[in-house]
Amino acid sequence: MKYFPLLWATLWRKKTRTIFTLLSVTVAFLLFGLLETVDYAFAHPSSGVTGADKLLTLNKYSVTLSLPFADVREIRSVPGVAEATWITWFGAYYQDPKNFVFALPIDTDSYFNLHKDEFVVAAPEMQAFRNTRSGALVNAALLKKFGWKIGEKLPLHSTIWTQKSDGSLDWKFDIVGTFSVKDATQASAQSSTVLFHYEMFDEGRSFGAGTIGWIEERVQDASQAGQIAAKIDALFANSPNETKTQPANDFALTFIKQYGDIGFVLRAILGAVFFTLLFLTGNTMMQSVRERIPELAVLKTLGFGDAKLLGLVLAESLLLCVIAALVGLALSYAALPIIKLGLRGVELSPRALAPGLLVAVLLALIVGLPPALRAMRLNIVDALADKR
């Protein structure tokens, strides 16, 4: 610590150079912070579902193919399945196709029993939902976003389901209440969710009655989830509608993976950034040591040992990189709320920023080592004579 003033003084020996170097390292870490966060978000998508005890059963061959309703009863009879509920893709938007709404027809009892303690709904609003056939529970954030009000009619356009009554794709619901999601990490995946009654949907649609999109299960013991999934799929093997059952979180991950190897793209960019940075900072450190050779020789003459000089130069490099990295990472942290990926379940979290400091230390050591070794190996007489 007592060498800190010395370090600080040498760091600012050439002000412009240090400032520009600091700025370019800062920019690199700003990028690092942003890209790492995006990478992390794609690698850890939120499914909107909490817990390893949740399974999802879909048609094995295609997400767009439906399953027969009767499957639910068979799945309920599988030992270890605590609850099963069924849902269908409604494909809705509000007024404009840009306003995607994740509207789901649900079976109220089994849905809320399965997702026990995941949603917060005020008791009177829940009661109103149960009592209103055309009722809809709306995510509180979504309600605010579109300026809807409880008690209002909610018109939603389904891109898939026509109504039996008039062949129209425009459905009307009554907003009876709001819900919010307890688990903050899953909140974004549910941020455009509207829940309404399956009975109304099934009786109202002009085709497809009795079919369902997918089935969700909660198992009693999460450690048995794998075996139970296999048992469920075995039920429907060789039937026209074979199933694929997997943990709900795995499904989210495979879906996001379909966007491609985003991690590879991001890492390639970061690779280019840091390769460039290595040259830039390395060059600065080399230059800075080269200019100070007579000073370093004086230090050596005064009794500074080889190890101490090595340490001093490395510490200078460390100081430079860590300061810049801290600023860069802080900037990217500040920028996170501005960035909208617009993908359901892909949420940016500052968790991915921590490795940045490790990278900064690594960078400091790599660019600091060659000049530090040079300083260590200085021959006092030659250096004082300025024979480089």
Add this chain to the structure above:
Amino acid sequence: MFKQLTAVIWMSLLTLPQRLGASSVIVIGIAGVVAVLVSVLAMAAGFRHTLADGGRQDRAIILRGGSEQELNSNLTRTDIATIGNAPGLLKDGSGKPVLSSELVTVVNVPKIDTGTDANVTLRGVGLKLVEVRPELKIVAGRMFRPAVRELIAGAGAAKQFRGLAPGGVLHLRNADWTVTGIFTSNGDVHESELLADVDTVGSSIERNGYSSALGLLTSAADFTAFRDALTTDPQIKVDVVREPDYYAAQSKQLSTAISVVGNTVAVIMAIGAMFGALNSMYSAVAARGLEIATLRAIGFGAVPVLMSVMIEALILSLAGGVIGASLAWLFFNGHSVSTLGGAFAQVVFQLTVTRTLIITGIVWACAIGLLGGFFPALRAARLPVAEALRAA
């Protein structure tokens, strides 16, 4: 003045090798920025090329009204008959409309590189397929036959997804489908798809009816008459879109997103590289302090000195730009990738490093070089002669 200028520039270039370390920082830094910029924009360009540039102005897609996408749409046999009678549709020799009724679904096929399931479009197509889509060419194997479970795979799909070579077998809803051939279609989105006979697909997924219809018109100008005839017909409720417009709408969101991300990353990188360039040029000016002071002392003007520093920076950044663009072209041009397109299904496309992109990259490089060179050049021009000479 011009003579002075060339002399000073020549001199600064001759001494360039002495400042190799600092100069290479500019070249490498800018090469990095340009390589990333060009590669990411090549992704957006490739995606746009596959989706938006596909299709013909004289071809129309008919969907059920309000469906947005083929996957959501639903047309009955009666709808198809009504559409076939609409004015403006091209008729074949026997007077039948050149119209393909299509049924679109997605099937799970594992990706070759990751082994994880991906949504691949299986498109059931009508018998008029080849007349409606003359660009479709079988490049390996043969065409599928109707009424048996055979399909042909797009060249892009065959590269990205497992088991799609001629003779390959795809299991779909307790039936095996044989891949009989590979097709190309001008590099458009259908090369990411699987094509089979529409009624065979329909019976396999137990769907009675179609998703959409694709019709060839007598001319591109007849589109309005064709659309108006259908949209004013009280019997059916359909949306009629020109084929290129349909695909442009599907691709807009993603290609814009890629461009925005690419440009943002490149701007941030460019700022970093500019600081690097500033550093290098300042140290170049410092290293040449004595030389510049001498020049000024013997009567060289400030402007030639300023210009020489700027031009040095420009030449270095130009080299960086060319290297970066070449790297992007070398590594990524024609590189085939796939992603989830607008319609829930995989789109296979190739990164395309176009001439425009290379020029864009080099323009960026020059801009960074000029910005990074300007302030050091100003310092060089303002260098107090006496002081600089004494310091040396």
